[in-house]
Amino acid sequence: MSPRKLEVCLTPALLHLYDIRESIVVVIDIFRATSSICYGIENGAEAIIPVATVKKCESYRNSGYLLAAERDGEVVSGFDFGNSPFAYSKDKVQGETVVLTTTNGTHAINVSRNAKQVVIGSFLNKSALSNWLKSQPNDVLLLCAGWKNLFNLEDTLFAGAVVSHLNNEGYKLDDSAIASEDLYLAGKNDLNEYLKKTSHSERLKNLGIEEDIRFCLNVDITTTIPVLVGDRLVKMMKD
Amino acid sequence: MSPRKLEVCLTPALLHLYDIRESIVVVIDIFRATSSICYGIENGAEAIIPVATVKKCESYRNSGYLLAAERDGEVVSGFDFGNSPFAYSKDKVQGETVVLTTTNGTHAINVSRNAKQVVIGSFLNKSALSNWLKSQPNDVLLLCAGWKNLFNLEDTLFAGAVVSHLNNEGYKLDDSAIASEDLYLAGKNDLNEYLKKTSHSERLKNLGIEEDIRFCLNVDITTTIPVLVGDRLVKMMKD
Numbered sequence: 246m247s248p249r250k251l252e253v254c255l256t257p258a259l260l261h262l263y264d265i266r267e268s269i270v271v272v273i274d275i276f277r278a279t280s281s282i283c284y285g286i287e288n289g290a291e292a293i294i295p296v297a298t299v300k301k302c303e304s305y306r307n308s309g310y311l312l313a314a315e316r317d318g319e320v321v322s323g324f325d326f327g328n329s330p331f332a333y334s335k336d337k338v339q340g341e342t343v344v345l346t347t348t349n350g351t352h353a354i355n356v357s358r359n360a361k362q363v364v365i366g367s368f369l370n371k372s373a374l375s376n377w378l379k380s381q382p383n384d385v386l387l388l389c390a391g392w393k394n395l396f397n398l399e400d401t402l403f404a405g406a407v408v409s410h411l412n413n414e415g416y417k418l419d420d421s422a423i424a425s426e427d428l429y430l431a432g433k434n435d436l437n438e439y440l441k442k443t444s445h446s447e448r449l450k451n452l453g454i455e456e457d458i459r460f461c462l463n464v465d466i467t468t469t470i471p472v473l474v475g476d477r478l479v480k481m482m483k484d
Numbered sequence: 485m486s487p488r489k490l491e492v493c494l495t496p497a498l499l500h501l502y503d504i505r506e507s508i509v510v511v512i513d514i515f516r517a518t519s520s521i522c523y524g525i526e527n528g529a530e531a532i533i534p535v536a537t538v539k540k541c542e543s544y545r546n547s548g549y550l551l552a553a554e555r556d557g558e559v560v561s562g563f564d565f566g567n568s569p570f571a572y573s574k575d576k577v578q579g580e581t582v583v584l585t586t587t588n589g590t591h592a593i594n595v596s597r598n599a600k601q602v603v604i605g606s607f608l609n610k611s612a613l614s615n616w617l618k619s620q621p622n623d624v625l626l627l628c629a630g631w632k633n634l635f636n637l638e639d640t641l642f643a644g645a646v647v648s649h650l651n652n653e654g655y656k657l658d659d660s661a662i663a664s665e666d667l668y669l670a671g672k673n674d675l676n677e678y679l680k681k682t683s684h685s686e687r688l689k690n691l692g693i694e695e696d697i698r699f700c701l702n703v704d705i706t707t708t709i710p711v712l713v714g715d716r717l718v719k720m721m722k723d
Contacts, residue, residue, distance in 0.1 A: 255635055259497055262634055395501055396494055398659040420637040420682050427670045428663055443659050 250384040251416035253404045253425045256391035257353045269383045270360035271374065271407070273367070274390035275399040276449055277328045278315075278350025280367040280461035282478060285333035285343060287369070287467035292342045292477040295351040305344040311337075313345040318452045330460050342477075353390035354473065360386070363473035364481065368403055368436075368461065373468045375410035377483065385416070387425075398428070398443045402436065405429025436462045489623040490655035492643045492664045495630035496592045508622045509599035510613065510646070512606070513629035514638040515688055516567045517554075517589025519606040519700040521717055524572035524582060526608070526706035531716040533583045534590040544583040550576075552584040557691045569699050581716075592629035593712065599625070602712035603720070607642055607675075607700065612707045614649035616722065624655070626664075637667070637682045641675065644668025675701045 250268075254260050273279055282293050294310070296302050299321055302314045314320065315327035326332035328347050345351060357363045361383055366374045378385050387407055389400035405425035408418065412426065432439030437459060449458055472481040489507075493499050512518055521532050533549070535541050538560055541553045553559065554566035565571035567586050584590060596602045600622055605613045617624050626646055628639035644664035647657065651665065671678030676698060688697055711720040 255494060256498065258501070259495065259634070262497070262632075392659075393501075395498070395658070396660040396663070398663055401663065419634070420631075421635040423681055424635070424637055424640065424663070424667055427667055431666045431670060442662055 248415050248417045249382070250419070251387075251408060251411060251422055252385070252419040253387045253389065253401070253408070253421040255389050255396050255401060255421050256394050257356050257388065258394040260356055260388065263386055265357065265360040265386055267361050267384060268386045269362045269364060269378065269381060270357040271364055271366040271378070271385065271387045272350065272353045272357060272390065273387060273400045273403050274347070274350030274353060275367055275403050275461055277330060277457055277461055278345070278347040278390065279365045280369055281328045281330045281333045282345070282350075282365045282471050283367045283369040283467050283469070284330045285338045286471040286478065286480050287469045288333060288335040289339035290333065290341055290343055292479050293471065294342065294344045294477050295354045296344055296346045297351060297355050299346055302344050302346040309342075311341050311343045313343055315347045317348060318449060318454070329454065329457050331457070349390040349392060353388055357388060358473070365471035365478060366403065366407065368406070368464045369467045370465070370470060371403070371406055372410065372465045374470055375407050377470055377481075378407070379411060379414055387422070399440050401425050402429050402432055402440070406433070487654050487656045488621070489658070490626075490647060490650060490661055491624070491658040492626045492628065492640070492647070492660040494628050494635050494640060494660055495633050496595050496627065497633040499595055499627065502625055504596065504599040504625055506600050506623060507625045508601045508603060508617065508620060509596040510603050510605040510617070510624065510626045511589065511592045511596060511629065512626060512639045512642050513586070513589030513592060514606060514642050514700055516569060516696055516700055517584070517586040517629065518604045519608055520567045520569045520572045521584070521589075521604050521710050522606045522608040522706050522708070523569045524577045525710040525717065525719050526708045527572060527574040528578035529572065529580055529582055531581045531718050532710065533581065533716050534593045535583055535585045536590060536594050538585055541583050541585040548581075550580050550582045552582055554586045556587060557688060557693070568693065568696050570696070588629040588631060592627055593717075596627060597712070604710035604717060605642065605646065607645070607703045608706045609704070609709060610642070610645055611649065611704045613709055614646050616709055616720075617646070618650060618653055626661070638679050640664050641668050641671055641679070645672070
């Protein structure tokens with residue numbers, strides 16, 4: 246049997262180069278969509294429905310769902326909240342269904358729908374996710390949401406963290422997985438400090454959401470894995 | 485005046501995300517097209533004409549030009565040579581014009597034609613190229629040719645070497661430039677050893693061209709900069 250593949254797709258614009266039909270795709274948008282999704286599902290949200298457009302999100306008005314819309318780092322006017330993780334605390338989301346659209350993260354989820362399975366990763370659920378991947382027979386593609394289809398460092402760093410976690414498990418890595426791991430090893434001692442030099446961090450700082458950034462770099466504070474079932478992200482029920 | 489940009493486009497499949505009309509684009513295909521182009525121009529080739537297809541290359545038959553065609557790492561049957569740097573030595577190319585088509589490198593050159601200027605980079609001319617870039621007022625985009633539009637490590641490593649060379653010159657880096665530099669810093673002490681873990685290196689090894697690989701990692705053994713003028717790569721005449 247040939248070894249399982251562990252690959253990293255550095256932006257959704259490269260996803261067409263991969264055959265994902267038999268793979269588990271892990272969608273990664275560290276600042277902030279997938280961190281918030283992990284946090285929300287951990288905190289008892291019944292489901293999070295990722296949608297592509299603000300208009301689609303708006304169409305759920307009066308459905309009883311919470312509506313969350315972010316564009317270019319800010320909450321879209323008229324919506325309950327955006328993708329700050331602090332909006333996904335237990336008191337806000339427990340038992341609720343959230344409809345969510347974001348600049349990068351929900352796009353990456355939507356283009357992954359042909360995969361065998363789509364799950365959500367972030368530093369918050371790093372070990373739970375990695376250990377589950379290890380237990381599966383499938384190839385794995387770590388999909389970085391990036392920034393408007395461009396490469397970004399924080400998503401790649403997290404992909405590298407997963408590669409690093411899985412690297413003694415006999416997976417076959419592609420070059421981007423190798424690179425991601427080496428970047429993670431360069432930054433892991435102080436992720437927050439390392440990421441300060443990135444363009445995105447500067448942009449987020451200008452938005453006044455440094456608290457969010459710090460929160461999204463917490464490692465292993467959750468243990469659930471959000472998984473896409475139909476059009477909904479829900480808590481994975483492990484065997 | 486805002487600082488010049490120094491960006492890295494990790495594969496030609498992402499080039500549409502950049503506005504290159506006012507930028508210098510440096511095309512990078514370390515194994516082996518741009519290394520061989522640098523070596524050939526240094527060795528007195530009058531011009532190298534990059535063409536997209538084997539058929540187009542074939543159309544120059546009986547023109548008096550040397551014909552070079554490579555696909556998937558091998559010389560295409562019926563052609564004088566492919567893209568091994570050893571085919572571009574002085575005794576073979578001095579005073580000659582070479583028509584060249586390769587799997588990745590010539591594709592990357594062709595999609596860059598809208599740039600202000602297109603130049604060719606490799607470890608062979610690293611310092612000459614970097615010093616020239618520094619002397620120019622333009623933004624710089626380092627374009628990694630990759631492997632069939634996928635990310636590859638060796639091209640990114642060279643992009644990082646250029647970023648490292650230029651990093652105190654006040655350029656504004658994007659995330660991929662930052663990542664490239666960090667990868668270069670991780671591998672620079674022994675590029676050959678570092679690159680042994682890549683998928684491409686394994687593929688090239690299977691092709692029996694380890695000598696080529698070692699040669700392409702020679703740093704600063706040439707001083708010319710190939711530049712695209714019309715449809716030809718020629719030696720840049722510096723001021």
